[in-house]
Amino acid sequence: MDHQTGSITAVTGGALPADVTVHLWYLPLTSYSEGVDFEIDYALGRIRRMPGGALISGQSVLVTLTPSTRELDTAVFTEAVNEANQQVSAAVDPNQDFGADLNLQSAATYLAAGIVCRVAGTLALAATADKKAATMWLELAASFRQDGATALDRFRPPRKNLSSPQNA
Numbered sequence: 001m002d003h004q005t006g007s008i009t010a011v012t013g014g015a016l017p018a019d020v021t022v023h024l025w026y027l028p029l030t031s032y033s034e035g036v037d038f039e040i041d042y043a044l045g046r047i048r049r050m051p052g053g054a055l056i057s058g059q060s061v062l063v064t065l066t067p068s069t070r071e072l073d074t075a076v077f078t079e080a081v082n083e084a085n086q087q088v089s090a091a092v093d094p095n096q097d098f099g100a101d102l103n104l105q106s107a108a109t110y111l112a113a114g115i116v117c118r119v120a121g122t123l124a125l126a127a128t129a130d131k132k133a134a135t136m137w138l139e140l141a142a143s144f145r146q147d148g149a150t151a152l153d154r155f156r157p158p159r160k161n162l163s164s165p166q167n168a
Helices: 074-092 102-127 131-153
Strands: 038-041 046-049
Touching: 074 102, 074 131, 102 131
Parallel strands: none
Antiparallel strands: 038 046
16 A cells, blocks of 8 residues: 555565455544544553544544553662661561661562563563463562562561460
């Protein structure tokens, strides 16, 4: 199909015989512009035509959605480190003194790596129908999470056994 000339040509070597009658139906498509013809509320998933735009009230439209991908940028790593630090603090160090202890720093690093891998797995899942990459990222995230939890276990206060019930 040549969109510029409006012509259709049979593909050489294709399955369409030369002596066959072909009927072709088409519906001309018009591309509309966001901000001119319509606006989108991304949070609610709503599209609204704009006054003065080319869309007509009641007109049927075909919407093509393309998933957007988010890169693993500095903000993702910063948030992962902050979340990991909060997890370490909540687990063993409410005063947030663990910066001086290399083992706790390692635990936080493992937890942060797990968070980043979880984000990468979620992005991979959203960007492609192939779930293999997403599964690999999520398995790696679980491995880092386990390594972080193991490192933290050494710092957790010992659990006290419950006392036996007492007769009153």
